Structures are given as C-alpha cells and as structure tokens.
Amino acid sequence: MIDPAKIISRHSWAKHTAALLILIGVMSLIQYFFQLEKYDSGYAMTTMLLGFIMLVAYIAGLLVSGYGLPKITGYLLTGILFGPSVFGFATSSMVSNLKLINGMAVALIALTAGGEIKLNRIMHIRKPLLFIVMISMILVFAGIFILTLLIGPQLAFLGAGTSFLEITSIGLLMATIFMASSPTVAIAVINDTGAKGRVSDLILGTTVIKDMIVVIVFAITISFAVVMNDPGTKFDFYALFEAIGEVFLSLLLGVFLGWLLGLYTKKIGLEMVLIVLGFCLLVAELGLSYHLEPLSICLAAGFYIENFSGQTGDELINAIKKLSLPVYVVFFSVVGLGLKLKMLTAMWSVAFLYVLVRGLLTFIGTMAGARLGKATPKMMKYGWMGFISQAGVSLGLAVTISRTFPGWGSKLEMLIVAVVTLHEIVGPVFLKYALDKSGETHVEEAAAES
Amino acid sequence: MDNKLLIGVTFIVILIYVVHHYVRRAHLTSASRHLWFNTAIFMAIGIAIGPSGFRLLEGDDIRMMAPLVDILLGWIGWLIGIELTRKMVHLIPKRYWFIGMAENFVTLCITILLFLGIALLFKDLLNIVLTPPFILLAGLCAAVSSPRSIITLTRRLHIPRDIARGYAVVAHLGNLGVMFLMYLLIYFYNWQTGEYIIIESTFKLVALGILQGLTMSWLFLYRRDTPESMLILIGVIIFFAGAAAFLEVPALMAGLIGGGFFAYFFPNRQPQLMSALQQSERPIYLLFVTLASINIPLSDIDLYLFLIPFILFRAIAKLTSGFFLKRSLSDTVKGGWNVGVFIPQGALAIAIALSAFQLFPNAWDKILVATVVIGLFFNELLGYQVLRFISLSKSYD
Numbered sequence: 143m144i145d146p147a148k149i150i151s152r153h154s155w156a157k158h159t160a161a162l163l164i165l166i167g168v169m170s171l172i173q174y175f176f177q178l179e180k181y182d183s184g185y186a187m188t189t190m191l192l193g194f195i196m197l198v199a200y201i202a203g204l205l206v207s208g209y210g211l212p213k214i215t216g217y218l219l220t221g222i223l224f225g226p227s228v229f230g231f232a233t234s235s236m237v238s239n240l241k242l243i244n245g246m247a248v249a250l251i252a253l254t255a256g257g258e259i260k261l262n263r264i265m266h267i268r269k270p271l272l273f274i275v276m277i278s279m280i281l282v283f284a285g286i287f288i289l290t291l292l293i294g295p296q297l298a299f300l301g302a303g304t305s306f307l308e309i310t311s312i313g314l315l316m317a318t319i320f321m322a323s324s325p326t327v328a329i330a331v332i333n334d335t336g337a338k339g340r341v342s343d344l345i346l347g348t349t350v351i352k353d354m355i356v357v358i359v360f361a362i363t364i365s366f367a368v369v370m371n372d373p374g375t376k377f378d379f380y381a382l383f384e385a386i387g388e389v390f391l392s393l394l395l396g397v398f399l400g401w402l403l404g405l406y407t408k409k410i411g412l413e414m415v416l417i418v419l420g421f422c423l424l425v426a427e428l429g430l431s432y433h434l435e436p437l438s439i440c441l442a443a444g445f446y447i448e449n450f451s452g453q454t455g456d457e458l459i460n461a462i463k464k465l466s467l468p469v470y471v472v473f474f475s476v477v478g479l480g481l482k483l484k485m486l487t488a489m490w491s492v493a494f495l496y497v498l499v500r501g502l503l504t505f506i507g508t509m510a511g512a513r514l515g516k517a518t519p520k521m522m523k524y525g526w527m528g529f530i531s532q533a534g535v536s537l538g539l540a541v542t543i544s545r546t547f548p549g550w551g552s553k554l555e556m557l558i559v560a561v562v563t564l565h566e567i568v569g570p571v572f573l574k575y576a577l578d579k580s581g582e583t584h585v586e587e588a589a590a591e592s
Numbered sequence: 593m594d595n596k597l598l599i600g601v602t603f604i605v606i607l608i609y610v611v612h613h614y615v616r617r618a619h620l621t622s623a624s625r626h627l628w629f630n631t632a633i634f635m636a637i638g639i640a641i642g643p644s645g646f647r648l649l650e651g652d653d654i655r656m657m658a659p660l661v662d663i664l665l666g667w668i669g670w671l672i673g674i675e676l677t678r679k680m681v682h683l684i685p686k687r688y689w690f691i692g693m694a695e696n697f698v699t700l701c702i703t704i705l706l707f708l709g710i711a712l713l714f715k716d717l718l719n720i721v722l723t724p725p726f727i728l729l730a731g732l733c734a735a736v737s738s739p740r741s742i743i744t745l746t747r748r749l750h751i752p753r754d755i756a757r758g759y760a761v762v763a764h765l766g767n768l769g770v771m772f773l774m775y776l777l778i779y780f781y782n783w784q785t786g787e788y789i790i791i792e793s794t795f796k797l798v799a800l801g802i803l804q805g806l807t808m809s810w811l812f813l814y815r816r817d818t819p820e821s822m823l824i825l826i827g828v829i830i831f832f833a834g835a836a837a838f839l840e841v842p843a844l845m846a847g848l849i850g851g852g853f854f855a856y857f858f859p860n861r862q863p864q865l866m867s868a869l870q871q872s873e874r875p876i877y878l879l880f881v882t883l884a885s886i887n888i889p890l891s892d893i894d895l896y897l898f899l900i901p902f903i904l905f906r907a908i909a910k911l912t913s914g915f916f917l918k919r920s921l922s923d924t925v926k927g928g929w930n931v932g933v934f935i936p937q938g939a940l941a942i943a944i945a946l947s948a949f950q951l952f953p954n955a956w957d958k959i960l961v962a963t964v965v966i967g968l969f970f971n972e973l974l975g976y977q978v979l980r981f982i983s984l985s986k987s988y989d
Contacts, residue, residue, distance in 0.1 A: 172835055184838075185656070187838060
C-alpha cells in the first residue's frame with residue numbers, strides 16, 4: 143500500500159475536510175430553517191440532493207484518493223452514507239428519480255470506454271485477452287455452479303424448494319451473472335488514474351467482451367431455467383435468438399451512430415458537448431424503446447470513432463472526456479445511494495462466500511489464461527484484480543430473474559444484489575491497486591495535484 | 593413498435609444537415625450564420641421533439657424537465673450577477689444606470705399601452721385573456737435586451753469597442769431593473785394562494801442568494817486552479833436551484849443575488865469564476881432555447897395573433913425609447929445615435945417568462961413563453977438590420 147503521508151499533506155486533508163463540513167453545514171442549515179423533513183421527495187428536493195451529493199462525492203473522492211484509494215470509492219461511499227440505508231438524506235423515491243440520469247451516464251461512460259479501446263493496442267494483446275476471457279469465464283461459471291449445488295440446502299431462505307432442478311436453475315443463473323465484470327468501473331478508474339499500458343488495455347478489453355458474452359449466455363441459461371422449473375414449457379429458442387440479435391443489432395447500430403457522429407464532427411463540428419449529450423440521451427431512449435443495449439451501442443460507437451474516424455475521432459473523444467468528471471461523480475454516487483446495505487447485512491455470510499469463491503476462481507482463471515496466452519508477468523500477476531468489479535449489467539439481469547421467477551426470483555435478486563454490492567465496493571480498490579502496482583498510473587502527479 | 597423516435601431523430605439529423613448546407617452555400621453574413629446556429633436550429637429541434645413535432649417528449653416527460661429549467665434559470669442568474677463587481681457598481685456613471693432603467697421603463701410603458709389598446713379593441717379576437725398581470729409580464733419580456741448580443745452584433749458591424757461596451761453596460765443595468773420588477777410582479781400577489789407574500793419570500797430569496805454566494809466562494813477558492821472548478825460550479829448551481837424551487841422563489845433571482853454577492857465581496861475570485869461561467873454560456877443558452885421551444889404550440893392560431901403585435905410593439909417601443917435617449921450617450925457614441933441598438937434579445941427574456949411559469953403555471957397563458965422564444969429570433973434579426981442601417985448611415989469610422 144502507498145504511504146498516505148507521502149500523498150496527502152495535512153494541509154490538503156484539512157482543506158478537504160473543511161469543505162465537506164461546510165457543505166454538510168449548509169445542507170443542515172437549510173434543513174433546519176426550512177424543515178425539509180416535513181416534505182415529500184418532489185423534484186425540487188431531488189435536484190437539491192443531486193447538487194449536494196455531487197459536491198460531497200467529489201470532495202470525498204479527493205479525500206480517499208489521498209490514501210491511495212480510487213476516487214470512485216469516495217463517490218460510492220458518499221452515496222451509501224447519505225442514502226436511505228445510513229443517514230437517510232435521500233429517500234428511496236429520490237434515488238429512483240435520480241436513476242433516470244444514470245441511463246445517460248452509462249451511455250457516456252460506455253462511449254468513453256469504447257474510445258479508449260485502441261485496435262492496434264488490443265491486437266498486441268489479443269492472445270492473452272482471448273485466453274483470459276475464455277478460461278476465466280468457464281472457470282467462474284463451473285465453480286459458482288458447483289458451489290450452488292453444494293450449498294443448495296443453505297439456500298432454502300430464497301424460498302425455493304430443495305429439489306435438484308430448482309437448485310440447478312439457481313446455480314445456472316448465478317453462475318452466468320457472476321461471470322460478468324464491470325466495464326464502467328474499469329473505464330472510470332483507468333481514466334481517473336490516467337493509467338496507460340498493457341494491463342489497462344487488457345482489463346478494459348476483457349471486461350467489455352465478457353459483458354457481451356454474459357448477455358448471450360444469460361439468454362440460454364434463463365431459457366433452461368424456465369424449462370427446468372416448468373417441465374411443460376419448451377426451450378425458448380426465440381428468446382435466445384432475440385438476445386443474440388439484440389447484442390449484434392446494438393453493435394451494428396453503435397457503428398452506424400459512431401459513423402454519423404464522426405461525420406458530424408468532420409463536416410459541421412459545432413456544439414460538440416451538446417451533441418454528445420444529445421447522443422447519449424438518444425441512445426438511452428433507443429435502449430428503452432427498442433430493447434437494445436445502450437452500453438453495447440455506445441461501446442461500439444466509441445470504438446468506431448476512435449479507430450476509424452481519424453483526426454476527427456480525437457476531437458470527439460476529447461469533447462467526451464470533458465464531460466467525464468461530473469458524469470462519473472453523479473453516476474457512482476447515485477449507484478452508492480442505490481446500494482442496499484440491508485440486504486447485504488441479511489445475507490452477508492452467503493454473499494461473502496460467493497465473493498470469496500468468485501475472487502479465487504477469477505484469480506486462477508486469469509493466471510491460467512495469461513500463461514496460455516503468453517501474457518507479460520504484470521498481466522499475469524495483477525490482471526485478475528481488474529475483473530472483480532460488478533455493476534449495471536449484473537443488476538439488470540438480476541431484475542430479469544426476479545420478473546421471470548415470481549416465487550424465488552425476488553429473493554435470488556436480493557442475494558445477487560448483496561454480492562454485487564460487495565463487488566462494487568471492493569472492486570475499484572483492487573483495480574486501482576493493480577494499476578498502481580503494474581506501474582501504469584501517474585501516482586506522483588496525482589499526489590502533487592492532491 | 594413505436595417508430596416516432598426514429599422518425600423524429602432522422603428529421604432532426606436531416607434538418608441540421610440541410611440548414612448547415614444552406615448556410616454554407618448561401619454566403620450569408622457571419623451575423624446571420626451565427627443567428628441560424630444560435631437560435632433557429634435549436635428552436636427547431638425543441639419544436640421537433642415536443643408535442644407540436646414528433647411527440648418524443650410530452651406530458652410527464654416535459655414536467656420532468658422542470659428541474660433542468662430551474663438549473664438553467666439559476667445559471668443565467670449567475671451569468672448576470674457575476675458582472676456586478678464593485679468596480680461596475682461604483683465606477684459606472686450614475687447616468688448609465690438612469691439611461692438603462694429609463695430605456696427599459698419607456699419600452700415597458702409603450703408595450704403595455706399598446707397591448708392594453710389591443711385588449712380593449714380586439715378582446716373578442718384572441719382566446720388569450722389579456723389580464724393586467726399578463727400584459728405586464730409581456731411588457732417585461734419585451735423590455736429586456738441582450739448585452740451579449742449587442743456586443744456580438746456591434747463587433748460584427750465594426751462599431752468601436754468602447755462604444756459597444758457602453759451599450760452593453762446600459763442594457764445590463766436596465767435588465768436588472770426589469771428583473772426586479774418581474775420579481776415584484778410575480779410575488780406581489782401569490783397566484784396560487786391569493787395572499788401577499790412579498791416579505792416572507794424576499795427574506796427566503798435574499799438568504800438563499802447570500803448562502804449561495806458564500807458557498808460558491810468557499811468551494812471555488814478551494815479548487816480554483818484545477819479543471820474541476822467547473823464541477824463545483826455545476827454542483828452549487830444545481831443544489832441552490834433545487835433549494836429555490838423548494839422554497840418557491842425564482843432560481844433566476846437567487847442566482848442573480850448569489851452571483852452579485854460573489855462578484856461584489858470576492859472580487860479577486862471573480863475573474864476565474866466568470867471565465868468558467870462564460871465557457872458554459874453558449875451550451876447553456878442553446879439548451880435553454882431548445883427546452884423553451886418544446887412547448888411552442890405551432891398549430892395554435894393565437895400564437896401568431898399574439899406574436900405579430902409582440903414583435904411589432906416591441907420594435908416600436910425600443911425605437912421610440914432609443915430616439916428619446918439618442919443623445920444621452922453622446923460622449924461615447926459619435927452622433928448620439930442609440931436607436932435600435934437595444935432591439936436584440938437573449939436568454940433573459942425567456943428566463944423572465946419561464947420564471948413566472950415555473951412558479952405559478954396556472955396563472956399565465958403558455959402562449960407568452962412561445963411568443964418570447966420565437967420573438968427572440970426575429971428580434972435578433974431585426975436588431976441586426978437596424979444596427980446595420982444605422983452604422984452604415986452614420987458611419988462610425
């Protein structure tokens with residue numbers, strides 16, 4: 143671990159703390175004089191909360207970065223602290239109002255992530271990347287599936303029967319979801335630390351590919367699970383083709399939109415910030431209206447712009463990066479607000495077990511994949527730490543489980559949310575550590591700035 | 593499957609392409625090009641996504657935009673308030689204050705009189721109820737000018753910088769008076785409860801504005817030399833826009849007081865904050881025009897019946913007030929010709945109309961906001977032509 147004394151001076155620590163206290167003081171003053179707690183969570187309160195959380199999260203990010211932690215840990219912790227689970231500044235309905243912003247934020251983060259994937263750099267690491275994706279996913283899938291079968295009787299609290307078929311369905315679904323890693327966390331930490339190098343490329347590329355595979359595999363496993371739970375039902379090939387079609391259609395649409403955005407930049411090039419925001423809003427809406435995946439659309443668009451739009455691509459990616467900081471702060475603090483600590487405390491022992499086993503399997507899978515793909519020693523040693531984080535896609539799939547299996551689905555969703563919560567908290571810390579240790583971050587610069 | 597999203601977006605893409613193509617090929621002057629890209633395209637996008645266009649946003653979606661409108665209003669308030677440095681307040685000749693206020697007051701009075709005439713003569717023609725508060729609000733929207741547009745247009749017509757600056761300062765000072773009158777108009781009488789609440793709301797407004805200025809100064813000082821100062825700016829404005837909406841005071845005025853407090857008491861930090869605010873000025877203005885255009889009821893005949901007199905009366909009023917004050921800036925303006933210079937309008941006119949609607953939506957007719965938004969385009973066009981004519985005939989060189 144990095145010595146905090148080297149990074150954060152007492153003076154800057156005091157400055158950050160004073161700024162935090164001022165903000166909390168202002169909020170408390172307004173709360174005291176105008177008795178905010180009497181009112182419900184209308185849009186005015188939600189707007190206030192958004193501004194407050196944004197400022198506090200930003201300062202908390204600076205504070206924790208002084209201790210060698212990633213800034214997004216600060217954003218997440220702020221969300222958790224001021225959310226419904228702890229201090230309760232935000233009510234559940236405010237959090238759900240704020241989640242509307244997240245659709246747009248996910249699109250923007252994915253656009254940045256796509257823009258960071260450089261084809262020539264990925265081609266250099268294609269072999270280890272493919273081996274790591276393949277082996278770690280197979281290993282995590284098999285391991286989590288076996289673990290679920292082994293501890294089947296302990297999962298009775300989910301409300302499922304103890305029949306083999308039910309436990310098998312649960313095992314298949316959990317195994318699929320826990321294969322995923324979070325590209326949003328990966329890109330946020332990589333951008334935040336300014337990391338550049340093979341380990342960063344490997345982590346970003348792998349998380350993106352894993353995400354797409356998980357969506358397709360999930361369509362297969364959920365179809366099997368439905369058949370297993372209701373033997374009268376036939377295997378839903380349509381749903382499977384639909385899922386595969388959605389992924390490919392999203393990627394194609396992303397390439398088309400990326401081309402359009404590149405063309406706009408080249409031919410007109412005015413008001414880039416507004417155009418990028420409008421683009422993200424459009425993609426979020428397209429996702430909702432046509433059941434497409436905003437994450438995949440934007441990843442493909444960003445990737446196309448960066449790799450096939452020449453000079454204009456750089457201009458566009460720079461315009462996108464200008465928006466990054468506020469978007470990361472808002473996105474991750476809202477994620478923190480939504481993390482359900484109560485679920486975690488209720489299911490902590492099982493959740494911890496899954497986190498430990500998944501972590502171990504990810505480690506072994508990445509090591510094996512890296513060895514077979516002849517990766518560099520740093521990739522082998524630190525790569526796995528970048529695959530711990532989980533976020534949006536896993537939570538989205540958990541909601542689908544809850545809808546598809548009305549009996550035990552909602553309880554299984556809670557367990558998955560509890561595990562994802564833990565991954566969300568520890569994942570960025572591991573990733574930052576990996577990037578620091580592999581020498582791809584600018585620790586000294588960050589310290590000077592802090 | 594609902595295809596309106598795809599059709600709407602395709603329309604917008606084609607629209608941008610066609611306008612861009614036309615503007616490039618038509619060899620327009622830089623001012624006209626600026627006008628097309630500043631206002632027309634974004635107004636068209638607003639109309640296209642709203643209920644009069646492809647209905648991508650309607651009903652609840654539009655209501656959900658209310659916080660964004662509040663945030664933009666707060667931002668505009670800051671943009672105006674941040675100019676109020678000690679130097680500006682104390683060193684500007686008193687007669688500039690007088691000219692600014694008088695110019696707007698004369699415009700206000702003439703517009704109100706003309707609208708009252710319409711209300712008396714053609715009351716059966718319009719479906720809009722031309723009540724005195726409505727006419728007053730329309731007059732206030734007509735009275736404001738845009739200092740930024742004045743500077744842009746005068747620069748393009750090669751009018752000397754010091755003269756242009758003088759005009760802009762006068763317009764700025766006049767706008768402050770109008771904003772104050774708007775506040776009195778909205779708050780003298782609470783349209784929802786039927787009570788007079790001016791003292792209570794003034795206390796809330798001033799307290800919120802000062803707190804906003806103080807918070808901004810503390811936080812901005814703390815990270816002023818970093819690129820993240822923009823994030824602090826956004827955060828503070830969002831927070832206090834929410835607080836203003838919650839306390840039912842205009843975010844525009846709270847921003848104005850916050851910005852003024854900051855500029856007056858923390859002059860050392862003012863240039864950096866002002867530069868951060870100015871960086872965001874154009875996107876904010878364009879977003880504001882787009883949002884305000886969403887509700888333009890294109891198919892409503894009353895819009896046109898109200899729009900034409902609004903543009904006409906405003907032009908008459910501005911030219912008349914300019915004529916009366918034509919020699920008042922004679923030491924800075926060669927020949928003392930100020931006629932027509934105050935015709936261009938900016939976001940403040942929309943902000944005044946929207947402030948009233950945000951707080952008391954049932955008290956006013958939405959035609960007014962639509963009129964002000966469309967009027968903005970024509971006023972910029974008209975202002976440019978009048979100024980061009982004056983600068984050519986009176987030759988500043």
